[in-house]
Amino acid sequence: MADAPETLDALQARHRKEQRDLVSRITQKKKQASKKTRKGVNDECERLERELKERQARELVLHNGDTPDEAPALSEEEHEAYEGNAGQVNEAAKAVEALSIASATPEQPAPEQNGSRKKPNRAKARLARRAAEQDALVAQAKEEAANMPDLREQERTRMEQHFGKYGVEVKEIRPDGHCLYAAVADQMETRGLGLKPRIQVKIQEGEKLPDYKRVRYAAADLIESNPDDFVGFMEEPLGVYLQKIRETGEWGGHMELMALAKSYGVKINVLHSDGRVDKIEPGADVQDKDAKEIWLGYYRHSHGLGEHYNSLRKVS
CATH class of the missing domain: 3.90.70.80 (Cathepsin B; Chain A)
Structure with a gap:
């Protein structure tokens, strides 16, 4: 019997866990890097973040019903929302270097046109919701990084x-x-x-x-x-x-x-x-x-x- 399709909630939960795991992995790598290995470690961490971001974005688009060949590229708005979400992973990894994390800007309601509101962009709203959830994960990861033994x-x-x-x-x-x-x-x-x-x-x-x-x-x-x-x-x-x-x-x-x-x-x-x-x-x-x-x-x-x-x- 074929496995049941992955639900949206399950997909989001898996993505959050993958991002938490990557935060922990990157944090540990950067804490253990020496002066001679730091550049290589930073390059590897950037590659891991980029690969995770691209794969998760692809999976999210495919879950909406597109095939791999037909899946369209994310819209500019969706791409910006996803970039803001995935960027939080990199910010958590940089917590060990005491860099601050930019807070997310709340989304402004769309202006009314001709007495009616624009139809909400469900994909953008979904990504924004995930970004809000990611804020809590970033705060948790930052605290864990500060308490992680050297x-x-x-x-x-x-x-x-x-x-x-x-x-x-x-x-x-x-x-x-x-x-x-x-x-x-x-x-x-x-x-x-x-x-x-x-x-x-x-x-x-x-x-x-x-x-x-x-x-x-x-x-x-x-x-x-x-x-x-x-x-x-x-x-x-x-x-x-x-x-x-x-x-x-x-x-x-x-x-x-x-x-x-x-x-x-x-x-x-x-x-x-x-x-x-x-x-x-x-x-x-x-x-x-x-x-x-x-x-x-x-x-x-x-x-x-x-x-x-x-x-x-x-x-x-």
């Missing part, structure tokens, strides 16, 4: 509270997909451990690689030399996985940290904002008393790309 700042504050306990300070690593490897390279070099792994790295003689890439090769070679310890955790062929580690900006995770701990014979401590420390051991062939330690900080909210690792240097 996850980025909370995470940084909590991390800093744990630094003193372990005698470390943060060294910011560029969030470019190589952060895990660059953070390990920084730790190995600043602690005087060097980047020479315990097994031969497969690079051509005389080839010069940046430090983070030397660490990538060390992780890949260890995994390639001990495939039985790792292939069970892979969702793709071993060769493809190794190529991504060596030659791309694919993010590293726990499996690569395990490989690096064994390759360099070090204990890797990963500090989380809740105070938890993941300890990744170098393997049974390295005695605890002989194992050197390096420290990384794990962040979930502080960088635009998502999960991120920083180097935690010992305080001198």
Whole structure:
């Protein structure tokens, strides 16, 4: 049995929910944007607003009985009314930047002509009613944005509270997909451990690689030399996985940290904002008393790309 057609009330309710969801999504994106990512985030938010506005306007016209090929463009008055309504979504997203929201101008009654009133424009009245309802949603979204926790700042504050306990300070690593490897390279070099792994790295003689890439090769070679310890955790062929580690900006995770701990014979401590420390051991062939330690900080909210690792240097 075919689904029943969507009623006008249901269509309007769905549109309001989509707009509320977009307000929340845009607000969170803009609060988490850094100086480097802000332009890209703003462009993405404008695209999301534009796409939602165009789709909802199209759905509203089609609901009146037009087919996709026959649906006329909105009249100038309808377009202006809809623009005023959809513009409220963008204003709510900008609430985090303390911009004011222009209030809607009440519609003036049409003047009488020859003793009779103009026939009311039902589409315009319907859009104006939705705009009035949107005012309440904007006010609610603005209040929610003001009360929304700043996850980025909370995470940084909590991390800093744990630094003193372990005698470390943060060294910011560029969030470019190589952060895990660059953070390990920084730790190995600043602690005087060097980047020479315990097994031969497969690079051509005389080839010069940046430090983070030397660490990538060390992780890949260890995994390639001990495939039985790792292939069970892979969702793709071993060769493809190794190529991504060596030659791309694919993010590293726990499996690569395990490989690096064994390759360099070090204990890797990963500090989380809740105070938890993941300890990744170098393997049974390295005695605890002989194992050197390096420290990384794990962040979930502080960088635009998502999960991120920083180097935690010992305080001198």
